[in-house]
Amino acid sequence: MEKNKGSNGKIAKYAIDLSTFGTEHAGGKDEVAFSLIRGLCENGHAGDIICLCRSELNPTIRSIYADIDIINTDDTLFYIRNIKNIVRENNIKVILFTNKSTPWVRLPVPSAVIPHDIEPFLSGIVKGVHYRFFGIRSKVKILLDFCFRDRVVAISDYDLETMRGILPCFKEKYIRIYDPVRFVEINKDVGSYITALNIQWRHKNVETLIEAYARIYKEVPYNLLLIGKKPDNYNYLIRIIEESGIKDRVTFTGFVSDEDLKGLVSKTAIYVNPSRFEGFGMTAVEMMGSCIPAIISDTTAGPEVTMGLCRYYGPPDDPDELAKQILEEYRRPLSEERLESIANEVKERYSYIKISRLYWDLLESMAVERG
Numbered sequence: 001m002e003k004n005k006g007s008n009g010k011i012a013k014y015a016i017d018l019s020t021f022g023t024e025h026a027g028g029k030d031e032v033a034f035s036l037i038r039g040l041c042e043n044g045h046a047g048d049i050i051c052l053c054r055s056e057l058n059p060t061i062r063s064i065y066a067d068i069d070i071i072n073t074d075d076t077l078f079y080i081r082n083i084k085n086i087v088r089e090n091n092i093k094v095i096l097f098t099n100k101s102t103p104w105v106r107l108p109v110p111s112a113v114i115p116h117d118i119e120p121f122l123s124g125i126v127k128g129v130h131y132r133f134f135g136i137r138s139k140v141k142i143l144l145d146f147c148f149r150d151r152v153v154a155i156s157d158y159d160l161e162t163m164r165g166i167l168p169c170f171k172e173k174y175i176r177i178y179d180p181v182r183f184v185e186i187n188k189d190v191g192s193y194i195t196a197l198n199i200q201w202r203h204k205n206v207e208t209l210i211e212a213y214a215r216i217y218k219e220v221p222y223n224l225l226l227i228g229k230k231p232d233n234y235n236y237l238i239r240i241i242e243e244s245g246i247k248d249r250v251t252f253t254g255f256v257s258d259e260d261l262k263g264l265v266s267k268t269a270i271y272v273n274p275s276r277f278e279g280f281g282m283t284a285v286e287m288m289g290s291c292i293p294a295i296i297s298d299t300t301a302g303p304e305v306t307m308g309l310c311r312y313y314g315p316p317d318d319p320d321e322l323a324k325q326i327l328e329e330y331r332r333p334l335s336e337e338r339l340e341s342i343a344n345e346v347k348e349r350y351s352y353i354k355i356s357r358l359y360w361d362l363l364e365s366m367a368v369e370r371g
Contacts, residue, residue: 014363015087015095016040017102018053019073023060025229025255027198028179028282029116032155033098034064035180039356041065050090052079084108093367096359097149104144110366112151117159117279118142119203121166146170151366155179155280158301177359178305179280180352183289186262191269193225194326197283199252200229205274205297207237211319212274212326214244220330222269224250227261268292270329273302276316281305288346291339295325307349309342 016037021030040049041064050069051061061068071086073079079086080103087095087109097113120138146152152173154160160176194213199206206226213224230252231237241250256264271287273296281302284294288310296302297316311329313321334342348354 013048013091013093013367014045015050015052015071015090015092017095017097018051018057018061018099019076019079020099020101021057022054023056027201028280029099031182031282032114032116032179034060035182035352036098036356036359037061037068038064038182039180039352039354040360041068042353043356043360045360050092052086052095079103080105094363096363097145100138100145101141102145102149104148106148110150110369111148112153112362112366113145113149114153114155115142115145116155117277118163118166119277119279121162143167146173149173150369151175151362153177153362156301156305158304159279175362177362178350178355179282180355180359181282181285181289181346181350182352183286183347184262186266186290188291189266192222192267193264194220194222194270194272195225195227195264195268196272196274198228199226200231202232203276204231205276205316206231207233207240208274208317208319208322209272210237210240210244210246210250212322213250214240214246215319215323216327217246217249219327222330225253225264225268226251227253227256227264229255265290265292270295270326272322272326273297274316274322275299275302278302278305284310285346285350289343289350291336291343293329293334293339295322295329307345309345 016033018033021033037051046065046068050071052071052073053061054074055072058070061070083103083105084107087107093109095107095109095111097111100115102113120142146167150173152163152170154163154174154176155178157176160174163174164171196206196209198204241247271284271292271294273281273284275297276299278301281296284296284306287294288306294310296306296310296312298312298314299316303312311325313325
């Protein structure tokens, strides 16, 4: 394991663990970690933190702050076995794990985890023997994370109440902090697409969006753009598209770079998130922050996080209701003034600068708790 130090040579006080992430996009969880680090640095705490991450992430972390301290964790087994020594040798006072699957050991310093959501505990989210197996395994991982960490960060009030209801034995550990969002300015172009992002997981419910679009495609001038890694049920989705006669109107992009994504988003007329479950739902917030009208399912954390400021439909699996809302937005769109007002509200609430201060307060308070 190689240790990389910033040019100032200063030992960090607080560790931000990103060891579960690589260069492949993790559906927004990694963006939360990057935005948090950026916010901490821009708030003047770059010399007080150290990042624990794989070496492939070094360029990304260095692009946030060139002299930030880094400990590489490429040898995962070594990292887990020696994490206590790493803590002591680097004078780490608190560790924040930015994803599930934390080391299942009690550390000599306080630690917190952002599990992001606990959907494996909710019935109906995953189906089939294969998914039930992985659901059980995920439950065990989450239980161990909650057991060994001192604080558990819920990313919405919905997430917080779900944790309290399903795992009340850890309720004293819970704290709610919304996800930090780094809003990227885009130059809006003429809207050409109805767009969905991060489609790769089953609970993202892309089939309902396709079925809804098939009902109304002759009534709207927009094509359907599905951005992100192709989901496991891609062949099934293609069959729906072909049987509906909309093959020439639907595009799967696969994974796209951040720069290409900005170009695609700039041409989005309506954003849709038909997800069956969201612990937060960052993509809708990002679209709203870019003055793009959003339609989302009225379930789980969606309405709370979007503050009632976009269009909703339900239940999530009802293509007729979704089609109705898409037509409503097309025929009676929100004004540019209203979209700008909405953008300002979400930017104020989820500013990564603002939310990183809440995380800093959490880390400092935890440092005091165990002396």
